[in-house]
Amino acid sequence: MATLAPRPDLLLVALRRSRARTLRVRAAAVPRARRPPVPPQAARRVFLGLGAAFVDQLARMASGGAPSRSFVAAARPRQGVSPVEEILKNVEWPDEFPFKPDDFSRFDESSDTVFYSAPRFVTHIDDPAIRALTKYYSQVLPPSNTPGVAILDMCSSWVSHYPAGYKQEKIVGMGMNEDELKKNPVLTEYVVQDLNLNPKLPFDDNTFDVITNVVSVDYLTKPMDVFKEMRRILKPSGLAIMSFSNRCFWTKAISIWTSTGDADHAWIVGAYYHYAGGFEPPEAVDISPNPGQTDPMYIVCSRKKTA
The missing domain is CATH 3.40.50.150 (Vaccinia Virus protein VP39)
Structure with missing residues (x-):
């Protein structure tokens, strides 16, 4: 299966929504008294190459169009095609490194x-x-x-x-x-x-x-x-x-x-x-x-x- 070229301009909105949901789920999993503070830069987590929408699209194509319940479930569709194995085939890399310094920040920046x-x-x-x-x-x-x-x-x-x-x-x-x-x-x-x-x-x-x-x-x-x-x-x-x-x-x-x-x-x-x-x-x-x-x-x- 041919690898789809990433379209950052179409994926950023979907990724931001997915990222917001991820942050809410992860925050809810931490007991309220122990919940770590979210640094201001966490709001600017933009993945410029790919995103959740692209992975879901690839999983749907491999599984005949059926929506996937999760990334883990989609990792090995019925036909045996793994999106993880497909993702680095025929990649058109951006000209410049596609990440910003804030992408390497963490919730816990302690030692x-x-x-x-x-x-x-x-x-x-x-x-x-x-x-x-x-x-x-x-x-x-x-x-x-x-x-x-x-x-x-x-x-x-x-x-x-x-x-x-x-x-x-x-x-x-x-x-x-x-x-x-x-x-x-x-x-x-x-x-x-x-x-x-x-x-x-x-x-x-x-x-x-x-x-x-x-x-x-x-x-x-x-x-x-x-x-x-x-x-x-x-x-x-x-x-x-x-x-x-x-x-x-x-x-x-x-x-x-x-x-x-x-x-x-x-x-x-x-x-x-x-x-x-x-x-x-x-x-x-x-x-x-x-x-x-x-x-x-x-x-x-x-x-x-x-x-």
Whole structure:
């Protein structure tokens, strides 16, 4: 199915309405006494590339015109066409980066260091989604114990979801909580760093064969700086894998993420690769194990260009 070209001029009104509904629903879900203040800039969350109306339209086309009940339900229409997988095919990217600084604001702008100071030895996606991600890793990561292979697990914690017993000579974890990183059995070393304060990655050029990031790309407030650094430290043809679901600490996720849906999220991450430069055209993959029943799981990946 051909990918529709986004029409920002027609979609902005629908997106603003959808965004307003999203904010009302999310605000209602927070107990009144604990409801965080909404920053003034939250009113200007404009997604210039795509929007809820476009995703719904794509889902309806794939399902024969039937309206979708939700983004999750629409993620895998009856014919098996995932809007998430379609969204990055034949993209006509805007000439300029389509986001504004306020799009990377958050409801909770307090210190991330404080927020992540207490270890959380839990998983942030359910077991079927974890198994789907592990299976995907088993298909795309270099075989275990491949000489010379180095992997960076960005925004890592106490588990990386790599296949059981997976090993390489160098697997570096970068995360926010040292206690969590110490518990991660796959890591050979780790770095504690807040990428929102310091997006500079402390590694030499052309160091890593693979960079992974699990359900954390939505927290990056300086994504372009981070993706340019990823390009720098990847070896030529090195692979970057960003995985995400529809779950997050929504007060810490960037506003453009909390205001949009699953296919939009794939477009957002794809835009990071595109505008960072030096990456092959990004690809979106829907590995959701039980659409509409368990947590969805999506991948947006790309390789560093060889020249």
